[in-house]
Amino acid sequence: MSNIHRKRSLPPLAALPAFEAAARHQSFSRAAEELHLTHGAISRAVAQIEERLGVDLFVRRNRRVWLTPAGERLLKATVLALDGLDSAVEEIHRHDGTSPILSVSCEPSLAMRWLMPRLGAFRDANPDLNIDLRPAGGPVDLLAEGCDVAIRRADFGIAEDYDVTRLWPEFAGPVCDPQCWKTILACDLSNARWLHSRTRPDAWEVWKRASGCEANPASEQYFDHFFFALQAAVNRLGTAIGPLPLVYDDLAVGRLIAPHGMAPTGYDYVLITLDRPGRDPRILRFFDWLMGEAKGMEDGMLPSV
Amino acid sequence: MSNIHRKRSLPPLAALPAFEAAARHQSFSRAAEELHLTHGAISRAVAQIEERLGVDLFVRRNRRVWLTPAGERLLKATVLALDGLDSAVEEIHRHDGTSPILSVSCEPSLAMRWLMPRLGAFRDANPDLNIDLRPAGGPVDLLAEGCDVAIRRADFGIAEDYDVTRLWPEFAGPVCDPQCWKTILACDLSNARWLHSRTRPDAWEVWKRASGCEANPASEQYFDHFFFALQAAVNRLGTAIGPLPLVYDDLAVGRLIAPHGMAPTGYDYVLITLDRPGRDPRILRFFDWLMGEAKGMEDGMLPSV
């Protein structure tokens, strides 16, 4: 087994992740999704290894693929190799205390009510990647702030030299505490006290237009931040317009209800980066995780209580 | 240790061989030679991994480099990974019986007297690469003959769409059997019987011009092939012009001597391929082995008996 003085005959290393993902999913298309590539790229990567080795790795039949014995053998070695390298990288980061840090600039309300409650899970799943969360709103200057990414509602112009990746469309709607079911008055928007946030003073108007509602408030109150208004709603002080992510967890546990549903506000939440997110593996992992966490929220569906 | 649902953080895989070679040699330049790249390519490959990991892998000081602890850790994983993949590839080839075959077209004389005696060692060192040796001389048509590479003396025009890699310059000189030391007559070229090969009828003239010798033969004899002439020389039938590779082993064991030294013939031995040899790993391995075997012969030095 001494390979010392024999030249190695290696497969094309860069193609291995594609092969591994394809083998795991038994599908080139699924692998492509996972790696944020096209199925053509996976097809070519696999073909490249096959050509180099002179052996078929997959049996392509019907619209499924599965591994040949040679493919099985290579997969074993590939998984071992990649896992081994992964462990080494992790260990290096752990030992050096130089775990990479991803600086995330995020709107304060979204940070407080959606991102922060979920960051623990991210940390558990990515122990070698620390998130430095910086609540900040409005226009973005990544370089000046030393941030890697920013999460924003795309309601302002974004400098052209940034890369903007759409995360999900925003839905919003009136939310109030569950008790209002009992006092029908509060649930009728015309009888309710409307809670506003000065950071988005047109939120109610936007929702009225989107939902076709023509009610007018019995009374109104203004807060400096969205999460004050929402906290007020939780505390039965009135009805606030809740952007879905900011009230998602409250709806899920029944602390708030949205009896009038949600309507798209026409704005998207976006991830703002210096370069394409796929380029920096830290950003890619964060982005993937974000999209995973946001699943089910993208289409405005309310969480089941 | 369950990496199953955590995204791997991998180094740039394609850069690993460069890193491994650099670590092994403790030198970027040596690694570059081994991989047939420039030192700049190695430098950049290492820098790429370092940037991705955010950790230095080498300490660069003075004009030597050595691994940091992080580098040591990554090297371990890298060697394991590459060896593991290598083994898998080998096993796949062995099991499938589809060990790649390299078809080598080689001038018959060189094949018989230099290449074939050495091929056993190649096979031992490269059990997963079979050489199909086809003795053939003159112009080359790789595609028509189904050959991967051809070894030739570059004394004819070679089609422009082939890639030609210089192997070593040819040296040649009169060789005769060792007994001629005793009969001074035979060692004096003017008294010797000159043995010619019809495949290179000007060999003696070329040598006379290169060495400044003005002798003329006592008698002459023509053979159809170089190795007949050389065999005749071994058998004390006269003095032949021996191209160094064709008589190297005979000189080394004292079966022939070259009392008048060797002179460059002005021609090179070349490797003819369809694409750059570095492109096909089989050809690369064969080429590297060739150059290693030819070491010491490149400058016309005679082997020490």
Add this chain to the structure above:
DNA sequence: GATATTTCGTGAGTAATATTCACAGAAAAC
């Protein structure tokens, strides 16, 4: 059983990358 969908392969074009070249700086050898 026709139609739509899903899946993979592939030629052509393009974006991105790897590699080289040529030069520079630094340290050691001479």
Add this chain to the structure above:
DNA sequence: GTTTTCTGTGAATATTACTCACGAAATATC
């Protein structure tokens, strides 16, 4: 002091990887 031997790096280039758009084949769907 001069030369040699390293590595790093900007700019140019060669090469690769990737995408796009299309096609074929085999389900799924109605």
